[in-house]
Amino acid sequence: MKNKAIGVFDSGIGGLTVYKALKEQLPAEKVIYLGDTARLPYGSKSAETIIKFSDGNALFLLTKNVKIIVVACNSSSSYAVPYLQDKFDIPVLGVIEPGAEAAVKHSKSKIGVIGTSATIKSGAYEKTIVEKKPGVKVISRDCPLFVPLVEEGWIDHKVTKLVVEEYLLPLKEQGIDTLVLGCTHYPVLKGVIAEVMGPGIELVDSAVTTAVKVRSILKSLGWLSGAQDGGEDEFYVTDFPDRFKRVGEIFLNKKIGKVTTATFYTVSLPQA
Amino acid sequence: MKNKAIGVFDSGIGGLTVYKALKEQLPAEKVIYLGDTARLPYGSKSAETIIKFSDGNALFLLTKNVKIIVVACNSSSSYAVPYLQDKFDIPVLGVIEPGAEAAVKHSKSKIGVIGTSATIKSGAYEKTIVEKKPGVKVISRDCPLFVPLVEEGWIDHKVTKLVVEEYLLPLKEQGIDTLVLGCTHYPVLKGVIAEVMGPGIELVDSAVTTAVKVRSILKSLGWLSGAQDGGEDEFYVTDFPDRFKRVGEIFLNKKIGKVTTATFYTVSLPQA
Numbered sequence: 264m265k266n267k268a269i270g271v272f273d274s275g276i277g278g279l280t281v282y283k284a285l286k287e288q289l290p291a292e293k294v295i296y297l298g299d300t301a302r303l304p305y306g307s308k309s310a311e312t313i314i315k316f317s318d319g320n321a322l323f324l325l326t327k328n329v330k331i332i333v334v335a336c337n338s339s340s341s342y343a344v345p346y347l348q349d350k351f352d353i354p355v356l357g358v359i360e361p362g363a364e365a366a367v368k369h370s371k372s373k374i375g376v377i378g379t380s381a382t383i384k385s386g387a388y389e390k391t392i393v394e395k396k397p398g399v400k401v402i403s404r405d406c407p408l409f410v411p412l413v414e415e416g417w418i419d420h421k422v423t424k425l426v427v428e429e430y431l432l433p434l435k436e437q438g439i440d441t442l443v444l445g446c447t448h449y450p451v452l453k454g455v456i457a458e459v460m461g462p463g464i465e466l467v468d469s470a471v472t473t474a475v476k477v478r479s480i481l482k483s484l485g486w487l488s489g490a491q492d493g494g495e496d497e498f499y500v501t502d503f504p505d506r507f508k509r510v511g512e513i514f515l516n517k518k519i520g521k522v523t524t525a526t527f528y529t530v531s532l533p534q535a
Numbered sequence: 536m537k538n539k540a541i542g543v544f545d546s547g548i549g550g551l552t553v554y555k556a557l558k559e560q561l562p563a564e565k566v567i568y569l570g571d572t573a574r575l576p577y578g579s580k581s582a583e584t585i586i587k588f589s590d591g592n593a594l595f596l597l598t599k600n601v602k603i604i605v606v607a608c609n610s611s612s613s614y615a616v617p618y619l620q621d622k623f624d625i626p627v628l629g630v631i632e633p634g635a636e637a638a639v640k641h642s643k644s645k646i647g648v649i650g651t652s653a654t655i656k657s658g659a660y661e662k663t664i665v666e667k668k669p670g671v672k673v674i675s676r677d678c679p680l681f682v683p684l685v686e687e688g689w690i691d692h693k694v695t696k697l698v699v700e701e702y703l704l705p706l707k708e709q710g711i712d713t714l715v716l717g718c719t720h721y722p723v724l725k726g727v728i729a730e731v732m733g734p735g736i737e738l739v740d741s742a743v744t745t746a747v748k749v750r751s752i753l754k755s756l757g758w759l760s761g762a763q764d765g766g767e768d769e770f771y772v773t774d775f776p777d778r779f780k781r782v783g784e785i786f787l788n789k790k791i792g793k794v795t796t797a798t799f800y801t802v803s804l805p806q807a
Contacts, residue, residue: 302573302574308775309775311774407683407687408680411680411683412680415679415680501584
């Protein structure tokens with residue numbers, strides 16, 4: 264097991280935040296990353312569809328012989344992790360539990376959670392936070408326009424500021440002291456979110472705590488790599504490999520080598 | 536052939552504009568509609584992926600024994616129609632050709648075309664318009680935030696007005712006299728688009744001209760239904776049947792009966 268890779272999947276490119284944190288925490292591990300860019304976004308889809316897509320992603324990573332699967336996508340983590348844990352024999356870790364952990368560490372009383380419609384509708388963060396710190400109050404809000412704004416590249420745009428205000432001022436007014444950025448796209452908007460929320464509200468995301476958790480799972484199983492170096496990581500996407508490579512390299516500030524197109528939807532004869 | 540249905544597919548619910556126009560033009564025909572709500576949007580995906588998804592949609596409609604396939608989605612029409620025409624024996628009609636026809640009928644000199652990134656990148660409207668009216672000038676612009684704004688329901692919102700201004704004022708300044716709404720979602724924003732563009736710029740969409748074209752194709756083949764009434768239409772989606780039914784009924788202002796979930800992506804073992 265020691266020599267096997269860590270598998271990571273996301274609906275797209277945002278999961279590279281988790282990839283980056285993994286490489287910092289576990290430089291000796293090889294990582295295999297899959298972004299389902301053909302079928303994104305997941306955050307506006309139903310639980311059934313998200314589970315189905317996640318299942319396909321996990322199957323793909325298993326063909327690459329990984330020792331653990333990290334679900335970097337919050338929407339997928341919200342719905343599919345228990346299903347995947349039940350179905351597969353290797354450990355499967357989502358980002359909700361580590362994100363909730365980071366939140367309760369910072370919060371004294373009231374936690375805001377923002378995410379896609381799927382993530383917020385699932386109630387997964389709320390449930391996990393309350394389990395970890397009974398009595399804490401959680402206020403959730405979906406922010407469906409954040410992902411399109413990030414993808415349009417309108418990071419410092421007046422429209423983005425207006426949208427952030429519309430979504431988040433009600434949370435500020437309710438007195439939250441911590442805000443969970445419950446979608447891998449949202450850290451890109453950290454600047455404008457911090458500006459709107461003002462000082463005294465801690466913004467947390469789950470990338471680092473997830474990587475720490477992966478290390479602790481592998482260590483407890485005795486599955487940490489004994490190598491000096493993980494070797495070359497592998498990147499797969501279901502659409503737009505060139506764009507992934509270009510944006511990903513800017514994102515990580517390093518070369519990411521070859522990005523391969525993975526095909527796992529088949530044009531098979533449909534059933535109603 | 537006369538007794539077979541008309542098949543329509545779209546990436547989601549927007550194609551109901553085409554469905555509605557078909558029912559007005561051809562009340563004696565039965566229509567089978569498929570919305571690929573699990574894999575939408577198409578407009579931010581690659582040509583290869585859009586063709587693959589469209590192929591699956593067409594195969595699904597063929598299992599329902601349709602006599603013609605109408606591609607209501609502009610992104611899909613931009614890339615997949617020649618492929619589908621080549622692959623299948625029945626007529627396949629997209630919305631680009633009818634949309635271009637409507638545009639050249641109105642324009643004296645300069646036509647603006649707006650659509651998804653995929654539609655604009657394809658250059659399909661531009662090519663078709665220039666074929667129909669050589670010498671006419673076409674100015675194109677993708678508007679990636681329009682679909683998310685419509686889906687968020689921000690129709691009369693100040694943010695939407697700002698986004699429309701940012702995308703469309705440059706087209707107005709360049710003196711277009713006609714604007715093609717090259718995405719089935721955009722007619723929902725007709726009010727604010729008309730307000731920003733001001734008088735003297737004609738807004739055209741392709742729903743009605745597409746339906747007229749379908750009638751003329753069926754007529755020329757002798758395939759028009761001889762019935763008094765098409766019977767009950769059938770609606771299929773790949774995700775969220777209840778939402779499709781609810782929003783679709785508001786959209787059409789009539790009951791649309793049962794909406795069935797169609798499954799045509801299979802969780803098959805993936806290949807890299």
